[in-house]
Amino acid sequence: MVWVNDIIQGVLLGGLYALFAAGLALVFGVMRLVNLAHGDFSVMAAYLALVIVGSLNVNPLYSLVFAMIVMGIFGYAIQRGLFNFAMDAGPMQAILATFGVAIIVQNLLLEGFTANSKGLDAGRIENAFIRISNQVVIGWFPLITLLVAVAVLLGLQIFLSRTRLGRAFRATADNQRAAQLMGIDNRHLYGMAMALALAMVAIGGVFIGIRTTFSPSAGPLRLIFAYEAVIIGGLGSLWGTLVGGIVLGVAQVLGDHIQQGWGILVGHLVFLAILAFRPQGLFARQAQ
Amino acid sequence: MLGQGQTQTVKVERYTRASRVALPVAAVIIIAAATIPAWGSSAVMKQSVTFLTLLALAQMWNLLAGYAGLVSVGQQAYVGIGAYTLWVFAEKVGINPFVCVIIAGVVAAAFAVPTAGLAFRLRGGYFAVGTWVIAEVYRLLVTKISWLGGGSGVSFNSVARIDRGTREAVIFWLALGVAVGSVVLVYFLLRSRRGLALTAIRDDETGARGLGVNVFRSKLWVYIIAAFGTGVTGAVIYLNLLRAQPEAAFSLNWSALMIFAVVIGGLGTIEGPIIGAIIFFALQQFLADYGTWYLVLLGAIAAGVVVFAQRGLWGTLVRRRAVDLFPVRRRLCLETVCFVEESPRQSGEELGKLTEGGFGSPPEPGSS
Amino acid sequence: MSLLEIDHLSCGYGHFQALFDIDLRVEQGETHAVIGANGAGKSTLLRTICGLIRTDPDRVRFEGQPIGQVPAHKRVGLGISYVPEGRWVFPSLTVHENLLVGGHTRRKGIWTIDKVYELFPLLARLRNRQALGLSGGEQQALAIGRGLMANPRLLLLDEVSLGLAPVVVEKIYEAMPAIIEAGTTVLLVEQDVGQALKIADRVSCLLEGRLVLEGRPSEISQEQIVAAYFGV
Numbered sequence: 001m002v003w004v005n006d007i008i009q010g011v012l013l014g015g016l017y018a019l020f021a022a023g024l025a026l027v028f029g030v031m032r033l034v035n036l037a038h039g040d041f042s043v044m045a046a047y048l049a050l051v052i053v054g055s056l057n058v059n060p061l062y063s064l065v066f067a068m069i070v071m072g073i074f075g076y077a078i079q080r081g082l083f084n085f086a087m088d089a090g091p092m093q094a095i096l097a098t099f100g101v102a103i104i105v106q107n108l109l110l111e112g113f114t115a116n117s118k119g120l121d122a123g124r125i126e127n128a129f130i131r132i133s134n135q136v137v138i139g140w141f142p143l144i145t146l147l148v149a150v151a152v153l154l155g156l157q158i159f160l161s162r163t164r165l166g167r168a169f170r171a172t173a174d175n176q177r178a179a180q181l182m183g184i185d186n187r188h189l190y191g192m193a194m195a196l197a198l199a200m201v202a203i204g205g206v207f208i209g210i211r212t213t214f215s216p217s218a219g220p221l222r223l224i225f226a227y228e229a230v231i232i233g234g235l236g237s238l239w240g241t242l243v244g245g246i247v248l249g250v251a252q253v254l255g256d257h258i259q260q261g262w263g264i265l266v267g268h269l270v271f272l273a274i275l276a277f278r279p280q281g282l283f284a285r286q287a288q
Numbered sequence: 289m290l291g292q293g294q295t296q297t298v299k300v301e302r303y304t305r306a307s308r309v310a311l312p313v314a315a316v317i318i319i320a321a322a323t324i325p326a327w328g329s330s331a332v333m334k335q336s337v338t339f340l341t342l343l344a345l346a347q348m349w350n351l352l353a354g355y356a357g358l359v360s361v362g363q364q365a366y367v368g369i370g371a372y373t374l375w376v377f378a379e380k381v382g383i384n385p386f387v388c389v390i391i392a393g394v395v396a397a398a399f400a401v402p403t404a405g406l407a408f409r410l411r412g413g414y415f416a417v418g419t420w421v422i423a424e425v426y427r428l429l430v431t432k433i434s435w436l437g438g439g440s441g442v443s444f445n446s447v448a449r450i451d452r453g454t455r456e457a458v459i460f461w462l463a464l465g466v467a468v469g470s471v472v473l474v475y476f477l478l479r480s481r482r483g484l485a486l487t488a489i490r491d492d493e494t495g496a497r498g499l500g501v502n503v504f505r506s507k508l509w510v511y512i513i514a515a516f517g518t519g520v521t522g523a524v525i526y527l528n529l530l531r532a533q534p535e536a537a538f539s540l541n542w543s544a545l546m547i548f549a550v551v552i553g554g555l556g557t558i559e560g561p562i563i564g565a566i567i568f569f570a571l572q573q574f575l576a577d578y579g580t581w582y583l584v585l586l587g588a589i590a591a592g593v594v595v596f597a598q599r600g601l602w603g604t605l606v607r608r609r610a611v612d613l614f615p616v617r618r619r620l621c622l623e624t625v626c627f628v629e630e631s632p633r634q635s636g637e638e639l640g641k642l643t644e645g646g647f648g649s650p651p652e653p654g655s656s
Numbered sequence: 657m658s659l660l661e662i663d664h665l666s667c668g669y670g671h672f673q674a675l676f677d678i679d680l681r682v683e684q685g686e687t688h689a690v691i692g693a694n695g696a697g698k699s700t701l702l703r704t705i706c707g708l709i710r711t712d713p714d715r716v717r718f719e720g721q722p723i724g725q726v727p728a729h730k731r732v733g734l735g736i737s738y739v740p741e742g743r744w745v746f747p748s749l750t751v752h753e754n755l756l757v758g759g760h761t762r763r764k765g766i767w768t769i770d771k772v773y774e775l776f777p778l779l780a781r782l783r784n785r786q787a788l789g790l791s792g793g794e795q796q797a798l799a800i801g802r803g804l805m806a807n808p809r810l811l812l813l814d815e816v817s818l819g820l821a822p823v824v825v826e827k828i829y830e831a832m833p834a835i836i837e838a839g840t841t842v843l844l845v846e847q848d849v850g851q852a853l854k855i856a857d858r859v860s861c862l863l864e865g866r867l868v869l870e871g872r873p874s875e876i877s878q879e880q881i882v883a884a885y886f887g888v
Binding site for chain 1: 353359361405406409410412413414416417420421422424425428429432540544547555579580583584586587595596598
Binding site: 164167168170171173174175177178179180181182183184185186 | 738744753
């Protein structure tokens, strides 16, 4: 039963990773950009929520809406003000520009908030749980996180398949120049994709901030988890990222169970195993 | 003379006027630098080692990204492996630590083979993060293995026991050696046949493949060589530091260092990383007091340069003045016009000149 | 004022010059064919009109407005729709979604998705299929339909017949009268001279980047066309 509990905890953790992964995958899908500042943006969102909670004295879950909006606007601005130009310069330049931004964000946060760990206090919900048996206990908050992740992915899927802007995203992902010929302004579209990705990342950032603590240096590891979830799930597959996140979450929890402190390493090793034996990921998109 | 009776003589020029001047100047600078242990203070030597190793790291990263198009943010793996190899062979096996420096390179190169086997399955940005994850795996493994000192790290006692004057002098010379060696290595690598293949890959990977260049093997070679160079440099860095911790030895900061130096100086040239390392080092000295703001500024400069002066400072300079201190290109000299193999767009331009130069007449408008 | 005016247009890639001093007028409502051999500069010409290649502002005028510097995506909003050589359908989108993306600008006009299905009944049957699996002819029909969804005043067709079996080309061209009758001005580029002459009101011939012949198909002799096409 201990194993069952571990797997459940891993699945719940996977929901969190999927929230990070979906944004990374979206940006890559639409504009072929791997945003190395992705994790740092999620930490930035958590600090944003922290500031709002501190100044308005509200539950962090309310601050989430504000954080999403601000991160969305920020995403649009940085895409149009910097990343679009970097992408014009070349794919390598684009990666390096995001790397520069990652370092800037990390150090600005360090300057503004010190290296001390902070946490978001969401009150009673954090400790509430459902006891299924003596050994299987499901926390309400992790469960909510997973449900939110599923809802976000579902929303994203509906957005991509049913709306005009969503179809423009997919058309651009397929063939950017042809999309231009349909009257789609790719620079604006890239801005919107980054805005959407950072709004999603804000959800992840605030949720992880409630779940555990965070510090300015937490970003890189989140980028790595998001990335591993994407690769495990398979490039270009939306639901694959959820499965990838869950596989990673379960691997980490089980790894920690076998030997305390080995969770992250086991997660990495599972990722490498997938890379070695199924490099297209578990759910690679058929069409290409 | 072969072409005496003809109007055109063709020869392949592999040196530039600037390079003929640069070589003796460089030799004088290197010889002068080599005397530093005779008169420099301990602090000067320590700083010089920092600079020289930075130069070598930048040169190796430039080889990867600038020539093979492999943007790695996981080169810290080889700095760390270099440091820990040094420790294993110097402390556990008991080999002279200065000799271990070479072993460190070899071990790093050996680790590069399986690493490449995995990372090469990924492209572009995903390759970048992939190399980083693998570096993290190495770091975590070292932390978990208590024989390697675990998370608290290791000390280089055998190095510390060496008389201080000798130690500092030899470390300095080793650092000078890796710096000069990295430049020479890249220079000759690029002038070789493989270097030509690499330049072709850099300019147009699909085209190069079409011309029969084995892209995978060329990239693999570069990756292994860069790992070797980075491993050797990592060992020299830790000779100087005398203590290694996995957290620091496998830190992403090493990659940040290399990337910023190369990007600021100019990607895809040998001069770029040298200029970049000098600027980076100078910034470090001037801004060290500003703590994190210094990194913010560096990040901003790097992002700015990458976007708005893609060729970096050296590249921008060369564009204006056509200076080439380390000519790795073959220049085809036709009468007075020189054609330089370059990126496809430019070679298109050169081709245009070639046509005007008399190989073909401009197309006649069809009139009937 | 002509719908499209091109004056003294020269352009190329790097040092390769593809077009030399082109003057061209396309009148409202006419069907204008540009013919010429491979590499004559036909596609380059269309790309300067749709904005994939930018020129000096005044070289290309649409409804009297200089548009040489207007980016491609904005030209769609002005009423210029380009059906590219090679079709460029969106492979992961369904036929229906491809058409919807074609109407991204929401320009008003007579073309709706139902009208396009009426024009190409085969697309209606394939509406939920991914474009990836379509045959060349189906993709071409889709590309034209997608172009019409933008309700263009000027429709640019680039090498419609390229790589298609003659029977298929015939079928595609069967749709042309309906497009022309709807009042859409068509500028098409073709290697298949026969097809082009059948539907065009005016024809221009490009030879190595230069406009060497222009006139009404009825006024031009077979010999003139052959001479202009091959430059003999």
